[in-house]
């Protein structure tokens with residue numbers, strides 16, 4: 001067992017709080033679905049779609065103020081992810097909420113320059129002022145870019161990225177049923193914020209200090225290595241892509257699945273509750289297997305289902321275009 005001193009260090013390094021206040025009125029995301037991010041080498045990267053709540057952070061206030069605790073090792077994880085992937089945050093929350101989280105992550109956690117997805121820039125757009133920057137660190141999509149009729153499903157083809165090169169990490173499998181081979185389910189990040197919440201008048205620094213790492217719930221948070229644990233798998237996907245850009249990253253992920261994962265190829269069954277939805281969707285193995293699971297089987301019922309989904313996606317995209 002690790003000593004409490006070690007745990008104290010782990011928590012201090014990786015758990016921060018962030019306080020932001022923005023009055024943005026009725027926020028409307030200013031951009032259509034984004035083009036791929038340019039890279040320093042001009043080369044393309046596979047795309048990593050990251051859910052926000054309970055995947056990357058735990059929010060304890062989200063009104064006009066957004067305060068959250070970041071998951072342990074988030075800084076390390078995002079630094080790695082940005083190097084190997086085009087990173088897109090995708091929340092089922094509102095756009096301005098996502099923009100506040102972007103501010104906390106890009107400015108406070110990673111020390112990156114402010115981007116157009118930052119709440120401060122969105123606020124300008126809402127007030128009719130030209131944004132100061134068009135810089136992008138990572139894209140951020142919100143619930144307005146989900147299939148609302150389908151429980152705010154984040155339907156990957158709507159990003160304009162090839163499905164074969166896109167991976168989504170989420171603690172909730174609701175977005176996985178129609179693109180099951182692309183999903184990775186992560187254990188939800190739980191953190192009892194009650195200690196922090198009880199001290200509303202504190203400065204940011206004092207709030208950080210309020211997190212008492214001797215508390216059992218914080219010790220648990222410090223031991224949360226879920227993000228770190230995914231790095232070997234993601235490294236494997238990125239390396240396969242780098243070695244041969246025609247590689248399907250989605251297919252490479254098949255090396256990290258149990259054999260029963262082929263059951264997810266039936267999308268209708270994936271959408272139903274039950275064992276596929278509750279216990280198979282999005283699961284990955286801890287180590288890479290020698291052989292990938294078989295290629296997806298064409299299920300006749302999928303075709304009809306996908307037709308209606310494509311119609312919903314096209315209607316949503318045309319709404320965005322009409323706002324330009």
Ligand SMILES: [Mg+2]
Pocket residue numbers: 051052053054055170171172
């Ligand atoms: Mg979530």
